[in-house]
Each structure stands twice: as structure tokens, then as C-alpha cells.
Amino acid sequence: MSEIVFSxxxxxxxxxLKAALVADYFDxxxxxxxxxxxxxxxxxxxVASLDGELVANGRILSDGVCNAYLVDIWTASAHRRQGIGRQVVERLTATVPGQHVGLFTEDMPAxxxxxxxxxxxxxxxxxVGSWLGR
Ligand SMILES: CC(C)(COP(=O)(O)OP(=O)(O)OC[C@H]1O[C@@H](n2cnc3c(N)ncnc32)[C@H](O)[C@@H]1OP(=O)(O)O)[C@@H](O)C(=O)NCCC(=O)NCCS
Structure with a gap:
């Protein structure tokens, strides 16, 4: 049976990754x-994959001491509500014990x-200036 692989x-x-995000309107x-x-x-x-297909990703910024910030948290539409996003965030936050973790979200406060x-x-x-300098 296929399993989600977290890396x-x-x-x-x-x-x-870019193509998957574009296809899912999250680029x-x-x-x-x-x-x-x-x-x-x-x-x-x-990054999470299923049978070689990228199905989720996420990253966390941190100063290594007290402040961290979650960014680019995404699960592909076809694979949502299966606990993948939760695993991504828990794995990321496990790398910053004791730190304050911030984020912005418009659509997914729940x-x-x-x-x-x-x-x-x-x-x-x-x-600062124009988005991506362009
Ligand atoms: C937000 C997102 C990453 C969640 O990923 P996911 O893999 O579906 O999340 P999970 O299955 O781990 O959800 C864990 C819990 O979060 C809550 N949750 C997740 N999606 C929800 C939704 N659409 N509405 C309400 N609650 C939700 C539920 O409590 C869920 O547990 P349950 O399924 O047992 O009820 C995904 O919906 C996504 O990629 N959305 C588009 C991109 C986005 O908005 N990213 C966040 C930017 S800040």
C-alpha cells in the first residue's frame, strides 16, 4: 500500500513543486x-510525497533562539483532511522548541x-519595493 513519505x-x-503549486492555485x-x-x-x-508525487510542503524560518515563522504550508487539494498538513506543521515546529511561532493566514484559521x-x-x-523585485 502507498504511504506518504515526509522528507x-x-x-x-x-x-x-512549482508546477504542483500552480496546478493547485497556490503559487x-x-x-x-x-x-x-x-x-x-x-x-x-x-516535503511530502506519495508514489513520487509531491503532495505537501512547508517551511519554517527561525533565529534559532526565540522567534520562528511558518511559511508555504500547503497540502494538495486531492489529499486534504488526511492529517498531512498537521504532520508537516508538527515536524516543522518540533525543530524550534521554546520559540514563539508566528504565521499569517487568511483562509485557514481552523x-x-x-x-x-x-x-x-x-x-x-x-x-519592500515590488514583490520579488519585479
Ligand atoms: C491548510 C492546509 C495546509 C491543511 O492541510 P490538510 O493536510 O488538509 O490538514 P489536516 O488534514 O492535517 O487537518 C488537520 C485539522 O485541521 C483542521 N482543518 C483542516 N482543514 C480544514 C478546513 N478546510 N476547514 C476546517 N478545519 C480544517 C481540522 O481540524 C483537521 O482535522 P480533522 O480533519 O480531523 O477535522 C490545506 O487546506 C491547504 O493547503 N490549503 C491551501 C493553502 C493554505 O491556505 N495554506 C495555509 C496558508 S497560511
Whole structure:
């Protein structure tokens, strides 16, 4: 029987990840090389696959001391509500014990609430210059 394989390594087909995100309407304009660099410069990443197909990914930024931030949390539409996203986030947060973990979400507060996250008002953000410098 097929099993989801979770990997924390950077041996990822970045073009395939980009294509999967585009197909699932969760691409934010990065090129495959920009996806690679985003992940390489993260504190930890998780990619999940099923029979060689990328079905989920996520990454966490951290200063290694007190502050961390979850980004790019995604499970392919066809594989949702099977606990994959939960595993991705739990594996990522396990790498930052004792740290405050923040995130932004517009559409999925229920998912993060199920993982113990609580709304914290006062968040602000801006893009420096134009998005991705383009
Ligand atoms: C958010 C997302 C990553 C969740 O992935 P997933 O693999 O389906 O999540 P899980 O199956 O691990 O869900 C764990 C729990 O979260 C909650 N949850 C997940 N999706 C939910 C939804 N659409 N509505 C309400 N609760 C939800 C449930 O409590 C669920 O447990 P249950 O299925 O036993 O009820 C996925 O829906 C996704 O990729 N969405 C589009 C991208 C996105 O919005 N990412 C977050 C950006 S900040």
C-alpha cells in the first residue's frame, strides 16, 4: 500500500513543486530557482510525497533562539483532511522548541487552531519595493 513519505532534505524537484503549486492555485510567482533558495534559506523544511508525487510542503524560518515563522504550508487539494498538513506543521515546529511561532493566514484559521495556534492581533506587514523585485 502507498504511504506518504515526509522528507526534511533539500533534494527536491523544484520545477515539479512549482508546477504542483500552480496546478493547485497556490503559487505566488516564484521561479523554481526562487523556490529552491527560499527553502535553502529556511530553518527547516518538509516535503511530502506519495508514489513520487509531491503532495505537501512547508517551511519554517527561525533565529534559532526565540522567534520562528511558518511559511508555504500547503497540502494538495486531492489529499486534504488526511492529517498531512498537521504532520508537516508538527515536524516543522518540533525543530524550534521554546520559540514563539508566528504565521499569517487568511483562509485557514481552523487548521492552525486545531494545532494550538491562537489569534494574536497587531500583526502588520509590507513588501519592500515590488514583490520579488519585479
Ligand atoms: C491548510 C492546509 C495546509 C491543511 O492541510 P490538510 O493536510 O488538509 O490538514 P489536516 O488534514 O492535517 O487537518 C488537520 C485539522 O485541521 C483542521 N482543518 C483542516 N482543514 C480544514 C478546513 N478546510 N476547514 C476546517 N478545519 C480544517 C481540522 O481540524 C483537521 O482535522 P480533522 O480533519 O480531523 O477535522 C490545506 O487546506 C491547504 O493547503 N490549503 C491551501 C493553502 C493554505 O491556505 N495554506 C495555509 C496558508 S497560511
Amino acid at each position: 526534511a532534505g533539500l533534494d527536491v524537484d523544484w520545477a515539479a 505566488n510567482g516564484r521561479t523554481p530557482d526562487e523556490y529552491r533558495r527560499s527553502h535553502e534559506n529556511s530553518h527547516a523544511i518538509i 487548521f492552525y487552531a486545531s494545532l494550538g495556534f491562537r489569534p494574536q492581533h497587531g500583526g502588520m506587514s509590507r513588501v
